[in-house]
Amino acid sequence: MKWHELLQMVVDEPVFRTGFLAASGESLPALRLQLSRWVKAGKLIQPARGLYTLAEPYRKVCPHPFVLANAMKKGSYVSLQSALAHYAMIPEHVPTVTSVTTQRPQWIETPLGAFAFRRIKKGWFGGCRQVDLGNRQQAFVATPDKALLDLVYLTARSDDPGFLAELRLQNPDRLDLDALARLAEASQSPKLRRAAARIAGWVTEETGAEP
Incomplete structure (x- = not known):
């Protein structure tokens, strides 16, 4: 060729x-x-x-980091802080693209950035959707509710009251409290149920919505 x-x-x-x-x-x-x-x-x-x-200058389309992450490990979706930053739910820039997978965990450094793949059990895999990223590019990304609960799932002591404060969550209207509750209940995890209850309380306080 x-x-x-x-x-x-x-x-x-x-x-x-x-x-x-x-x-x-x-x-x-x-x-x-x-x-x-x-x-x-x-x-x-x-x-x-x-x-x-x-490589530049040959490329016509710059690959979105989320597209790269999906392609680098089949059967994965972008989640945790990467998804939350995409939805403007946390203020920090997130340099590493973090995805979840049921396969082995992996950290990959490339000329196009760093990519982390965190392992979750098969029963907890899901809750993602295909997101339009512009330039005719799409990738599978966790919903805001699942991204937040994935973070809780994979972080030690994340159901502590101070965890939400450390995250400095914003734009609470982007969370679906019904979906959040269903996910937490389906997980059969006391930790995720406690976290979901605290998140719902924060959303109610921030938005004045009915609990």
Whole structure:
């Protein structure tokens, strides 16, 4: 495969996999060898095995970090502080994209940023939706309610009264208290039930809504 042929195939793709290029008719070993050469030449970036994105100035679409996170580990979704920051529910900038998965936990440093994958049990996996990120890019991201409870689930002593204060939560109207209560009840976790009750109390206090 020639470089101009690759550009024609992937110039509009934020990320692509080796298998995507198999339609060209070249053997996979030959493709992998050529892709490796382009990575070494600085024309491609390889954030994970078998996953690539065009380097500047060749790229037409800059891959969103959430899209990269989804692609780097199948069966994952962006959650915790990364999702809460996306929904403007916490004030801090979150440099590491954190996702949850039922697979092994992993930390990956790439030229495009740092990515953390936290492990949760299969019964707690879910509560995400496909979010439009602009530039025709979409990624699976936890709902605000699930992102907050995922954070509680994975953080020690997060059901303490001071935990919410430390988070400095904002925009309480973005939480669905009914969904929050259902998630906490379905978890069968006393810790998550306590946390959900405190979160509901905070939302009621902040918004003046009926408890």
